[in-house]
Amino acid sequence: MVRESNIIQIIGETEYARLRKIRCLLVGAGGIGSELLKDLILMNFGEISVVDLDTIDLSNLNRQFLFRQKDIKKSKSSVAVKAVEHCNNSKLQAYQGNIMDTKEFPLHWFDQFDILFNALDNLAARRYVNKISQFLKKPLIESGTAGFDGYIQPIIPGQSECFDCTSKETPKTYPVCTIRSTPSQPVHCVVWAKDFLFNQLFNDLSEGEGQEGETSKDWGSDDVDEIKRIQEESQELKELQDIVRSGDMKRVTRMLEKLFVEDIAKLLKIENLWKNGRTKPVALAKENLEGEYDETLLLSVDQVGTLEEQIAEFINSSKRLMKRLIGAEANAQGIEFDKDDEDTLRFVSSASNIRSLIFGIPVQSIFDIKKIAGNIIPAVASTNGIIAGLSSLISLRVLQLLPETKDKGVLDINMAFTSKASNISNDRYLSNPKLARPNCKCVVCSRVLRGVVKMSDDGLKEITLGGLVEELRGKYDFPEDISLMDTQDQRLLIDYDFDDLQGKTLGEMGLKEGSVLLFSDEMDEDQIRKPIELYLSMGQERLVLPDLPAEYIEGQTPVREEEEPSEISANADANDGVIILDDDLPEDNQLGDKRPLDSGDDADRKRVKIGDNDDGDDDDDNDDVIELD
Ligand SMILES: Nc1ncnc2c1ncn2[C@@H]1O[C@H](COP(=O)(O)OP(=O)(O)OP(=O)(O)O)[C@@H](O)[C@H]1O
Numbered sequence: 001m002v003r004e005s006n007i008i009q010i011i012g013e014t015e016y017a018r019l020r021k022i023r024c025l026l027v028g029a030g031g032i033g034s035e036l037l038k039d040l041i042l043m044n045f046g047e048i049s050v051v052d053l054d055t056i057d058l059s060n061l062n063r064q065f066l067f068r069q070k071d072i073k074k075s076k077s078s079v080a081v082k083a084v085e086h087c088n089n090s091k092l093q094a095y096q097g098n099i100m101d102t103k104e105f106p107l108h109w110f111d112q113f114d115i116l117f118n119a120l121d122n123l124a125a126r127r128y129v130n131k132i133s134q135f136l137k138k139p140l141i142e143s144g145t146a147g148f149d150g151y152i153q154p155i156i157p158g159q160s161e162c163f164d165c166t167s168k169e170t171p172k173t174y175p176v177c178t179i180r181s182t183p184s185q186p187v188h189c190v191v192w193a194k195d196f197l198f199n200q201l202f203n204d205l206s207e208g209e210g211q212e213g214e215t216s217k218d219w220g221s222d223d224v225d226e227i228k229r230i231q232e233e234s235q236e237l238k239e240l241q242d243i244v245r246s247g248d249m250k251r252v253t254r255m256l257e258k259l260f261v262e263d264i265a266k267l268l269k270i271e272n273l274w275k276n277g278r279t280k281p282v283a284l285a286k287e288n289l290e291g292e293y294d295e296t297l298l299l300s301v302d303q304v305g306t307l308e309e310q311i312a313e314f315i316n317s318s319k320r321l322m323k324r325l326i327g328a329e330a331n332a333q334g335i336e337f338d339k340d341d342e343d344t345l346r347f348v349s350s351a352s353n354i355r356s357l358i359f360g361i362p363v364q365s366i367f368d369i370k371k372i373a374g375n376i377i378p379a380v381a382s383t384n385g386i387i388a389g390l391s392s393l394i395s396l397r398v399l400q401l402l403p404e405t406k407d408k409g410v411l412d413i414n415m416a417f418t419s420k421a422s423n424i425s426n427d428r429y430l431s432n433p434k435l436a437r438p439n440c441k442c443v444v445c446s447r448v449l450r451g452v453v454k455m456s457d458d459g460l461k462e463i464t465l466g467g468l469v470e471e472l473r474g475k476y477d478f479p480e481d482i483s484l485m486d487t488q489d490q491r492l493l494i495d496y497d498f499d500d501l502q503g504k505t506l507g508e509m510g511l512k513e514g515s516v517l518l519f520s521d522e523m524d525e526d527q528i529r530k531p532i533e534l535y536l537s538m539g540q541e542r543l544v545l546p547d548l549p550a551e552y553i554e555g556q557t558p559v560r561e562e563e564e565p566s567e568i569s570a571n572a573d574a575n576d577g578v579i580i581l582d583d584d585l586p587e588d589n590q591l592g593d594k595r596p597l598d599s600g601d602d603a604d605r606k607r608v609k610i611g612d613n614d615d616g617d618d619d620d621d622n623d624d625v626i627e628l629d
Pocket residue numbers: 027028029030031032033051052053054059060076097098099100119120121122125379629
């Protein structure tokens with residue numbers, strides 16, 4: 001085959017034989033994933049497994065070129081694999097599922113792969129695969145695009161920066177009071193309609209318990225009346241929740257009356273809000289509510305529409321959603337907002353626009369609201385193509401299949417960014433900085449040690465928390481005062497003054513395949529050992545703990561009696577201000593021993609902080625499309 005001879009010319013016969021044995025995992029078969037699958041196949045990688053949780057939407061077809069109209073609603077991974085089968089020289093496997101599902105994809109499943117490729121669109125899944133790559137020391141090629149921008153980041157565990165070494169932009173949030181009392185931009189009304197109203201009415205079916213946790217919110221105001229009013233308003237939504245669940249279509253106009261007349265009148269009574277020349281809202285008039293409306297109206301997506309049309313859209317979409325809610329399945333689960341779900345989009349769009357009209361804010365078309373509500377930056381097929389191409393090319397370097405990479409360290413590998421994404425303004429579209437070393441403060445790759453605990457089902461039933469802690473202390477030579485946490489829900493299991501759960505078995509504590517425990521040295525100020533993160537993986541033996549080197553948090557290494565402090569500084573590398581902390585690190589961590597001098601900031605040593613930063617943070621991760629995806 002021409003394709004074969006091309007790649008052989010580039011990497012040579014011997015490396016080609018290696019390439020044919022390489023097993024790749026591709027996570028995501030969307031915009032980048034479709035392109036990447038094609039590239040990996042054209043390069044003749046040995047085996048490629050594709051995982052995607054989703055099915056194909058109409059809106060995917062413009063750029064996800066492996067999919068056709070007839071494939072809508074079918075599994076992305078299966079259709080992608082079928083579409084390339086005819087020109088395929090690799091062994092392919094498709095999985096439909098969430099990569100974070102530890103039942104379907106336990107840690108040992110990942111172990112079969114030589115390299116992981118991320119082609120994802122959300123932080124939670126990216127972080128998860130990054131962690132797996134760190135646990136198993138598997139190289140990961142991370143990538144993302146947003147419009148014309150994109151990046152690839154090869155991650156070589158222990159040697160180069162991981163995905164979490166640099167902080168990531170989190171989605172923009174707005175103070176509660178701006179959203180609920182004093183909106184001034186279309187986006188405020190969209191957030192109100194989507195995150196507050198839609199969620200409370202159609203998605204949160206917990207018997208209208210109101211907004212839990214509102215005490216800890218960023219209110220953006222200290223007006224007591226205003227905050228009280230917002231809290232009351234949440235309680236009052238119970239009435240509307242009853243309406244949408246009653247299926248009584250005649251009561252839909254009552255929703256308009258409550259939201260756009262009564263609630264606005266109550267807001268107007270809080271005088272402080274309108275003192276500083278802020279434009280006062282104007283509630284809907286009686287005739288707006290009682291007038292005839294077009295029961296068949298469907299505004300076109302680029303139309304802005306009049307108030308009457310928005311009201312008709314609100315009533316029509318509410319009725320459609322109510323019907324769906326009566327369906328048994330939706331009634332138990334609620335309905336999720338999805339920008340590609342017409343009913344949810346039209347409800348959010350009309351509710352948002354009616355509120356905008358009341359507050360004197362410009363009205364938006366459904367298309368514009370879809371962009372705001374879905375945090376969408378239109379995807380550009382060519383950017384996906386370029387980024388996927390770079391991702392597959394760089395994998396040859398990471399796997400050291402290219403002749404010129406043979407004698408070079410991994411830090412000679414480059415990342416690639418479009419110039420806008422990397423904030424470099426020059427004439428070049430792409431910039432390609434070298435990989436950086438791990439950030440010594442990164443809680444994912446540097447501030448903790450990681451290992452996999454193998455345990456059988458019997459072990460889960462027999463071993464108690466106290467018993468496990470004893471085993472851990474013995475194995476890793478930790479002092480008396482330790483703490484053990486379940487990182488998934490930030491649950492403290494044991495520490496020096498909390499031992500109530502000692503006698504419970506691991507199974508009773510809900511620990512299972514995929515649970516990640518954080519074991520830390522709690523008290524001894526002189527010996528701040530690196531905490532250890534342990535992944536529970538079901539195996540044959542009752543309990544097998546991994547061998548891990550004893551490491552201290554940088555800046556906390558105890559100076560032994562016989563050691564002269566000057567010897568430490570004699571080890572300092574004049575060029576980059578690093579010291580060698582431990583000469584006995586395992587080979588795969590050779591660069592891990594050269595880390596920048598740390599200030600030893602006390603606050604960073606807190607157990608809670610490590611847990612807090614390490615939470616997989618699902619809630620705000622779902623809609624992070626504002627940043628590169
Ligand atoms: N946890 C996950 N497990 C498996 N696949 C995932 C996970 N999270 C996201 N994905 C998949 O990653 C892919 C990302 O592709 P892309 O960014 O093109 O998104 P899309 O959903 O196809 O398009 P758009 O969001 O623009 O409509 C999607 O196909 C999505 O289903």
